[in-house]
Amino acid sequence: MNAPMPAGMAAIGGEHEQRVQRQAVVVAALSALLPPRCLLWQLEDVVPYECDGLTAYREHPLVVALPETGVEVAAVLRACHALAVPVVARGAGTGLSGGALPHRLGVTLSLAKFNRIVALDAVARTAVVQCGVRNLAISEAAAAHGLYYAPDPSSQIACTIGGNVAENSGGVHCLKYGLTLHNVLRVKGYTIEGEEVVFGGYALDAPGLDLLPLVVGSEGMLAVISEVTVKLVPKPQLARCIMASFDDIRHAGEAVASIIAAGIIPAGLEMMDKPMTAAVEDFVHAGYDLDAQAILLCESDGTPEEVQEEIARMLDVLTGAGATRVEVSRDEAQRLKFWSGRKNAFPASGRISPDYMCMDSTIPRKRLADILLAIAEMETKYGLRCANVFHAGDGNLHPLILFDANDADQLHRCELFGADILETSVRMGGTVTGEHGVGVEKLGSMCVQFSPAELEQMSAVKRAFDPHELLNPGKVIPTLRRCAEGGKMHVRKGLLPFPDLPRF
Amino acid sequence: MIADDPALQSLVDRVRAARAAGTALCIQGGGSKGFLGEAAHGEPLDVTVLRGISSYEPTELVVTARCGTLLSDLEAVLADAGQCLPFEPPHFGPTATVGGMVAAGLAGPARAAMGGVRDYVLGATLLNGRAEVLSFGGQVIKNVAGYDVSRLLAGSFGVLGVVCEVSLKVLPLARATDTLRFELTQAAAITQLNAWAGQPLPLGASAWWNETLVVRLQGAVAAVEAAAARLGGEHIEAAQAAAFWAGLREQSDEYFAGAARQVEADASVRLWRLGVPQTAGPLALPGEQLVEWGGGQRWLCSAAAPSAVRTAAAAAGGHATIFRAHDKSSGVFTPLDAPLARIHRELKRAFDPDRVFNRGRLYPDL
Numbered sequence: 117m118n119a120p121m122p123a124g125m126a127a128i129g130g131e132h133e134q135r136v137q138r139q140a141v142v143v144a145a146l147s148a149l150l151p152p153r154c155l156l157w158q159l160e161d162v163v164p165y166e167c168d169g170l171t172a173y174r175e176h177p178l179v180v181a182l183p184e185t186g187v188e189v190a191a192v193l194r195a196c197h198a199l200a201v202p203v204v205a206r207g208a209g210t211g212l213s214g215g216a217l218p219h220r221l222g223v224t225l226s227l228a229k230f231n232r233i234v235a236l237d238a239v240a241r242t243a244v245v246q247c248g249v250r251n252l253a254i255s256e257a258a259a260a261h262g263l264y265y266a267p268d269p270s271s272q273i274a275c276t277i278g279g280n281v282a283e284n285s286g287g288v289h290c291l292k293y294g295l296t297l298h299n300v301l302r303v304k305g306y307t308i309e310g311e312e313v314v315f316g317g318y319a320l321d322a323p324g325l326d327l328l329p330l331v332v333g334s335e336g337m338l339a340v341i342s343e344v345t346v347k348l349v350p351k352p353q354l355a356r357c358i359m360a361s362f363d364d365i366r367h368a369g370e371a372v373a374s375i376i377a378a379g380i381i382p383a384g385l386e387m388m389d390k391p392m393t394a395a396v397e398d399f400v401h402a403g404y405d406l407d408a409q410a411i412l413l414c415e416s417d418g419t420p421e422e423v424q425e426e427i428a429r430m431l432d433v434l435t436g437a438g439a440t441r442v443e444v445s446r447d448e449a450q451r452l453k454f455w456s457g458r459k460n461a462f463p464a465s466g467r468i469s470p471d472y473m474c475m476d477s478t479i480p481r482k483r484l485a486d487i488l489l490a491i492a493e494m495e496t497k498y499g500l501r502c503a504n505v506f507h508a509g510d511g512n513l514h515p516l517i518l519f520d521a522n523d524a525d526q527l528h529r530c531e532l533f534g535a536d537i538l539e540t541s542v543r544m545g546g547t548v549t550g551e552h553g554v555g556v557e558k559l560g561s562m563c564v565q566f567s568p569a570e571l572e573q574m575s576a577v578k579r580a581f582d583p584h585e586l587l588n589p590g591k592v593i594p595t596l597r598r599c600a601e602g603g604k605m606h607v608r609k610g611l612l613p614f615p616d617l618p619r620f
Numbered sequence: 621m622i623a624d625d626p627a628l629q630s631l632v633d634r635v636r637a638a639r640a641a642g643t644a645l646c647i648q649g650g651g652s653k654g655f656l657g658e659a660a661h662g663e664p665l666d667v668t669v670l671r672g673i674s675s676y677e678p679t680e681l682v683v684t685a686r687c688g689t690l691l692s693d694l695e696a697v698l699a700d701a702g703q704c705l706p707f708e709p710p711h712f713g714p715t716a717t718v719g720g721m722v723a724a725g726l727a728g729p730a731r732a733a734m735g736g737v738r739d740y741v742l743g744a745t746l747l748n749g750r751a752e753v754l755s756f757g758g759q760v761i762k763n764v765a766g767y768d769v770s771r772l773l774a775g776s777f778g779v780l781g782v783v784c785e786v787s788l789k790v791l792p793l794a795r796a797t798d799t800l801r802f803e804l805t806q807a808a809a810i811t812q813l814n815a816w817a818g819q820p821l822p823l824g825a826s827a828w829w830n831e832t833l834v835v836r837l838q839g840a841v842a843a844v845e846a847a848a849a850r851l852g853g854e855h856i857e858a859a860q861a862a863a864f865w866a867g868l869r870e871q872s873d874e875y876f877a878g879a880a881r882q883v884e885a886d887a888s889v890r891l892w893r894l895g896v897p898q899t900a901g902p903l904a905l906p907g908e909q910l911v912e913w914g915g916g917q918r919w920l921c922s923a924a925a926p927s928a929v930r931t932a933a934a935a936a937g938g939h940a941t942i943f944r945a946h947d948k949s950s951g952v953f954t955p956l957d958a959p960l961a962r963i964h965r966e967l968k969r970a971f972d973p974d975r976v977f978n979r980g981r982l983y984p985d986l
């Protein structure tokens with residue numbers, strides 16, 4: 117029954133013993149509840165669960181449980197609760213902040229088998245889906261009815277709706293269509309005690325406190341989600357995109373503000389800076405203007421009449437704001453080509469640098485040029501290059517810091533660079549994470565954004581749902597001790613395992 | 621910054637003293653929504669001392685205002701910049717405040733199309749029951765740093781603390797609106813509304829009463845014109861339409877005025893607000909019904925037993941709240957099931973361990 121211990125594990129005798137003992141107890145308890153195929157604990161079986169999309173942090177779970185029914189989920193939770201064993205729920209593992217990083221003394225609860233669309237009601241425009249259904253699969257199933265699920269995080273082919281709920285995922289269209297929270301009606305799940313619980317409902321404005329906004333975005337720390345009811349919306353008949361070049365980043369920033377000031381809410385409003393444009397053009401050959409300091413992509417969708425009206429107004433605004441070149445997509449193929457570079461920003465960065473670290477802060481739109489100029493100064497300060505893509509419409513910035521992880525000093529400078537961007541974003545009135553979540557990655561930055569009393573209030577919220585703090589412990593809310601010891605941004609070193617090198 | 625507002629310090633001192641003395645406080649804004657919910661207990665805590673718009677930048681699509689700011693003042697400032705609170709919160713009187721709007725969590729006719737109060741809350745500063753001033757969320761649209769406590773405050777009826785200041789997402793006013801009228805039975809209207817909602821149409825609001833369906837289109841000029849031509853119906857003049865939607869939002873129109881009179885005259889009559897799935901058919905309950913939100917909200921003026929109304933709402937997949945009544949002894953809000961009731965109690969304890977604020981206003985044990 118005893119599994120071989122992970123090779124690189126800390127050789128602290130007491131802890132090792134504790135882990136071996138606990139593993140035996142947990143395996144025994146869960147074996148009584150799950151078929152053998154649903155329980156993994158041998159090293160080679162649990163290694164695939166050691167990290168999520170943030171591969172810099174890895175840990176072997178004590179045990180991986182893969183329940184197939186709600187009854188089994190409840191039973192696993194009851195058993196873990198009785199044994200006081202931490203539980204880390206996991207979807208597709210595409211998260212970018214380490215939210216699904218296993219607990220070395222806990223159970224990883226994989227919900228991969230919950231992959232069924234339970235019901236799709238075209239008249240009510242709702243889909244009831246199990247948590248493991250992929251984001252894009254919902255829109256694919258709804259397409260026959262002229263409907264789709266609006267939030268479209270870039271990982272939508274792989275990421276699951278359960279993970280989207282855990283992170284309150286956005287996407288390039290969320291300025292107009294909202295975040296996950298705005299598109300979810302009802303979430304069914306289980307408390308740590310294994311009790312079934314429903315947040316929200318099929319009707320609007322569920323009775324009592326509105327717990328849905330707490331649960332959506334709670335990174336698996338309040339309840340385990342098993343089923344989600346999402347809103348479906350009519351597919352726009354047409355979408356067209358403007359690609360506009362600017363020879364000055366400030367002009368591009370002002371153009372974004374001018375579009376909003378003109379009363380337009382574009383379906384998508386994205387920006388790339390010059391280094392990013394060069395990287396993606398080399399990759400996708402979309403015909404981007406390589407001389408531009410910044411490129412804006414502005415999309416309009418709706419009825420043909422609506423799109424024509426909005427595109428004309430946006431062209432006026434962009435030209436007035438000093439665009440040096442504008443081009444409107446002629447057809448769907450060209451529109452997709454305009455987007456191809458933006459959507460391939462991450463892989464394109466992977467081609468020009470051995471490694472990159474993706475940041476995710478949000479700033480007020482008006483500070484766009486300021487933060488880009490500040491980042492340019494940081495490039496000099498830390499001796500590393502940075503390419504920027506930006507959800508300009510909602511102020512969410514993704515600087516990609518380029519570095520070589522084989523060089524320990526570069527890795528160190530990259531971490532300082534990233535922390536500096538987050539701190540600067542908070543100083544500009546923004547936030548340390550717009551859509552990727554806190555997970556373990558931004559625990560230190562939370563100390564910058566929130567006061568000790570605010571963090572303590574969040575911990576109290578967690579305990580209201582999970583009194584013994586067994587659900588995904590150690591994520592999202594840093595302990596006050598960690599904030600104090602870490603001296604705001606530098607808490608990661610030495611306190612968390614950092615065995616591998618970042619490879620996004 | 622609100623932290624520098626001397627009025628805030630006076631509130632903090634009051635809360636600290638109340639906590640020490642075991643006194644209950646009843647948060648008091650403009651009083652326009654005092655009739656909602658369960659009865660208020662405790663010494664009044666006047667929070668209108670916190671007032672004013674702290675920041676507003678139209679190009680950021682966000683406004684930050686203190687709780688005592690008059691809702692009408694806020695809306696006037698937004699309108700000057702061509703923007704609005706798209707969820708059309710009801711005022712229920714000229715004294716309505718921004719804090720009361722958040723605490724009551726009520727939205728108007730546009731709710732189904734545009735979302736509710738909580739969908740527009742971006743951040744809030746809360747004075748909790750430990751007399752701590754805490755800020756959550758922020759002033760940006762995308763923000764997933766920590767739990768979304770600010771949105772939890774929408775509709776919380778003050779049981780977690782004083783919403784001292786709130787940041788709200790705002791949107792441009794619709795460039796065009798058009799209101800259309802159709803003669804339809806309730807069942808036919810509900811079917812029609814759901815069919816339209818599945819198509820790319822600029823639906824903004826709907827109301828059915830007395831065999832008449834009224835629909836508001838709102839959006840881009842071309843989209844509204846095209847949709848109006850397609851849907852048909854009888855076009856209602858802009859001024860008359862605006863008055864109609866305002867009357868619905870403020871419950872001053874014929875249906876709600878009649879309901880208020882009946883409630884006043886007969887102690888057994890209640891005005892109910894039912895939330896049901898939009899596709900739910902007409903509810904078989906005695907009393908006049910008005911249907912809003914594409915079928916998702918049903919108003920019922922009825923002398924039916926509360927248990928009958930709650931049973932019918934639950935059978936339809938929804939819930940029922942007593943909105944106006946003399947007799948609220950059956951409980952204003954739909955009772956919670958065991959796990960949710962426990963989480964509610966624990967959340968109350970997490971924010972307000974000594975139950976300083978608005979005891980019993982939402983549920984008896986909060």
